[in-house]
Amino acid sequence: MKIEIGAPVRTRDGKHVGEVHRVLIDLDDHLVTGIVVLKGRLLSRDILVPIDFIDRVEGDEVVLTLDEAELDQLPDFAYNEILAPPPAWTLFAHDMRIPAEWVERADESAAYVAATKVDIETGLGPQSRALSTARAGS
Numbered sequence: 218m219k220i221e222i223g224a225p226v227r228t229r230d231g232k233h234v235g236e237v238h239r240v241l242i243d244l245d246d247h248l249v250t251g252i253v254v255l256k257g258r259l260l261s262r263d264i265l266v267p268i269d270f271i272d273r274v275e276g277d278e279v280v281l282t283l284d285e286a287e288l289d290q291l292p293d294f295a296y297n298e299i300l301a302p303p304p305a306w307t308l309f310a311h312d313m314r315i316p317a318e319w320v321e322r323a324d325e326s327a328a329y330v331a332a333t334k335v336d337i338e339t340g341l342g343p344q345s346r347a348l349s350t351a352r353a354g355s
Contacts, residue, residue, distance in 0.1 A: 218249075218274050220323060226254050226279045229272060234285055238263055239294070240320060244330065249323050252279070253294040263294040 224237045235256035243250050251267045270291075272282045281288065321331040 228284050264291050265294040
């Protein structure tokens with residue numbers, strides 16, 4: 218599965234609902250944990266979509282297992298507030314956010330990043346470093 222930033226996103230019934238704004242990756246487990254869908258234009262909203270709700274990628278388009286009403290029930294993505302995955306994501310111990318442009322490629326089993334974990338941790342902005350610090354203290 219190859220998910221591109223800016224890829225159109227549609228619901229299971231074919232309705233276009235937005236585009237991929239971010240891809241969330243767990244660097245320790247080398248897995249994509251979810252995507253952020255930018256929904257709307259004028260009053261836009263970033264919606265956090267767990268990977269389990271992605272049915273497939275057709276061409277450059279991401280197809281969800283959800284309808285629009287179900288998508289609207291998912292939480293907003295807030296860059297500075299994601300300290301751990303939601304409780305329903307018990308499969309993943311923790312996440313680290315990186316810019317999508319650092320992702321070399323991704324498939325069904327993993328995301329490949331063109332840097333080491335140390336390189337990424339030292340290159341992250343202050344918000345992400347605060348994330349790592351908060352996690353180390355817990």
